[in-house]
Amino acid sequence: MANMVKKASVFEILNHWITAVSFIILAVTGYGFLFHLEQLNSIFGNFNVMKDWHNWSGVVFTVSLFFTIFNYLPVSLSFGSDDIGWIFKAGGYFSKRAAVPPQDRLNAGQKLFYLLLLIAGIAISASGFVIWLMPGVRKWVLLSHLAHNISFDLLIIAVPLHIYLATLANPGTFRIMVYGTVPIEWAKKRHAKWVQKMGF
Amino acid sequence: MSRKALVISPELCIGCRGCQTACKSWNQLPATKTANKGTTENPPDLTPNLYNKIRYVEIPSETNPVRWLFVSQRCMHCDDAGCMKICPAPGALFKTKEGAVGFDKEKCIGCKLCVAGCPFNVPRYDEKDKITKCHLCSDRISQELTPACAKACPTGAISYGDRDSLMGKTKIAGSRKLYGETDLGGLGVLYAFKDAPKVYGMEESPAIPESIVFWHKVLKPLAYWGIGGAVAASLVHYAVFGPKKDEEVN
Ligand code: HEM
Ligand code: SF4
Ligand code: SF4
Numbered sequence: 001m002a003n004m005v006k007k008a009s010v011f012e013i014l015n016h017w018i019t020a021v022s023f024i025i026l027a028v029t030g031y032g033f034l035f036h037l038e039q040l041n042s043i044f045g046n047f048n049v050m051k052d053w054h055n056w057s058g059v060v061f062t063v064s065l066f067f068t069i070f071n072y073l074p075v076s077l078s079f080g081s082d083d084i085g086w087i088f089k090a091g092g093y094f095s096k097r098a099a100v101p102p103q104d105r106l107n108a109g110q111k112l113f114y115l116l117l118l119i120a121g122i123a124i125s126a127s128g129f130v131i132w133l134m135p136g137v138r139k140w141v142l143l144s145h146l147a148h149n150i151s152f153d154l155l156i157i158a159v160p161l162h163i164y165l166a167t168l169a170n171p172g173t174f175r176i177m178v179y180g181t182v183p184i185e186w187a188k189k190r191h192a193k194w195v196q197k198m199g200f
Numbered sequence: 201m202s203r204k205a206l207v208i209s210p211e212l213c214i215g216c217r218g219c220q221t222a223c224k225s226w227n228q229l230p231a232t233k234t235a236n237k238g239t240t241e242n243p244p245d246l247t248p249n250l251y252n253k254i255r256y257v258e259i260p261s262e263t264n265p266v267r268w269l270f271v272s273q274r275c276m277h278c279d280d281a282g283c284m285k286i287c288p289a290p291g292a293l294f295k296t297k298e299g300a301v302g303f304d305k306e307k308c309i310g311c312k313l314c315v316a317g318c319p320f321n322v323p324r325y326d327e328k329d330k331i332t333k334c335h336l337c338s339d340r341i342s343q344e345l346t347p348a349c350a351k352a353c354p355t356g357a358i359s360y361g362d363r364d365s366l367m368g369k370t371k372i373a374g375s376r377k378l379y380g381e382t383d384l385g386g387l388g389v390l391y392a393f394k395d396a397p398k399v400y401g402m403e404e405s406p407a408i409p410e411s412i413v414f415w416h417k418v419l420k421p422l423a424y425w426g427i428g429g430a431v432a433a434s435l436v437h438y439a440v441f442g443p444k445k446d447e448e449v450n
Contacts, residue, residue: 047292145415159430
């Protein structure tokens with residue numbers, strides 16, 4: 001197709017789905033532990049097997065979280081006045097007429113989401129490994145149990161919003177995580193600064 | 201079924217450790233080889249094969265220069281049990297109809313979170329990393345038998361019965377403090393202490409770690425309402441404001 005611009009690399013897309021699938025497995029099994037969901041036995045068999053799924057998906061999640069750093073951290077840290085402007089306009093999500101300042105490859109909301117994912121992701125992974133590999137070390141396990149659950153609460157609120165914003169709320173966005181490309185005209189409206197930098 | 205309990209009277213205990221032996225015998229637990237540390241306390245701590253033990257405290261009082269205290273130590277069968285609160289595996293820990301906290305090794309996933317939840321440092325693990333601890337001889341008491349330890353005790357230092365009537369009797373017998381009457385919703389193992397709990401090696405007011413209480417009261421409900429709220433907010437936004445159609449973006 002003509003007039004398309006590449007917004008995500010194959011590596012980025014693959015990594016995204018590894019993060020997403022491992023996260024969902026972790027969240028489902030995590031809810032299983034949290035609320036004693038014995039219905040999940042019909043999927044995993046028993047809680048011992050479910051624990052293995054949870055722990056090893058945690059390894060996958062941690063590795064893929066590490067690779068997201070290369071894809072998103074530099075742009076997320078470049079927070080400027082246009083990003084502040086975007087936030088004051090709430091990204092234009094609550095008014096059809098609000099004109100938002102031009103945005104980078106990620107808009108201010110996406111940057112904030114990534115920073116939250118990174119921080120909470122590091123916290124949930126590190127604490128998960130402590131619970132897994134230092135069992136019975138009371139002080140550390142108590143601290144990690146707290147950190148694991150606080151970061152879980154943050155993520156389990158943020159991720160559904162991320163999914164909504166990347167699908168229903170913004171038609172045309174989801175294809176980035178499938179094909180990696182978007183129409184230039186689409187990109188100009190949403191990521192003007194990035195398109196400009198790309199030289200279009 | 202009324203709640204059952206043990207009442208421990210350290211002043212009646214002569215430190216014979218018959219209860220330890222009886223427990224091992226009933227639960228078919230092997231002996232452990234230990235080194236002589238010059239004390240009658242042996243083994244030094246609870247182990248996967250030792251559900252109850254006598255703690256030995258030598259602490260002179262004003263009137264008695266050679267006061268020896270023998271304190272039975274084991275799972276307290278808390279009403280509000282920290283181990284049960286934090287355990288992620290349904291059925292691994294459970295309450296019997298007598299109010300004892302039992303365990304099921306098949307269901308235990310070996311995460312040892314219960315160690316962090318227990319205020320009394322009780323749970324231990326077998327070689328397969330499955331929980332072991334005193335279960336108040338739940339297989340005996342369900343048949344109306346007395347727990348092995350209480351049965352074996354020659355002096356009445358461990359007595360078993362209905363929690364309420366046992367507490368009444370102990371109070372009439374003149375014990376000043378009954379440890380565990382209200383702690384953690386009321387313990388299933390009560391102590392007729394005649395002095396401050398710490399003299400017997402027990403904490404004054406045992407409690408479930410605050411972080412676990414906070415998790416239980418706040419973080420756990422938030423995990424439930426949080427995801428629901430996020431999904432609901434998305435749907436409401438979609439209904440009220442709708443998607444950002446390309447032609448509307450500026
Ligand atoms: C997005 C990532 C993750 C999510 C959403 C998640 C979620 C949860 C939740 C909700 C629980 C139950 C909380 C409780 O009962 O205390 C839990 C427990 C646990 N998590 Fe995670 N977790 C994640 C990552 C990890 C990682 C990276 C590890 C380490 C490999 C890990 C290891 C554990 C362990 C060991 C437990 C205790 C239960 C058990 O032993 O299975 N988690 N997790
Ligand atoms: S080790 Fe077993 S009994 Fe203890 S908290 Fe984990 S699953 Fe529950
Ligand atoms: S003493 Fe510890 S192991 Fe026993 S019921 Fe209480 S919290 Fe659970």
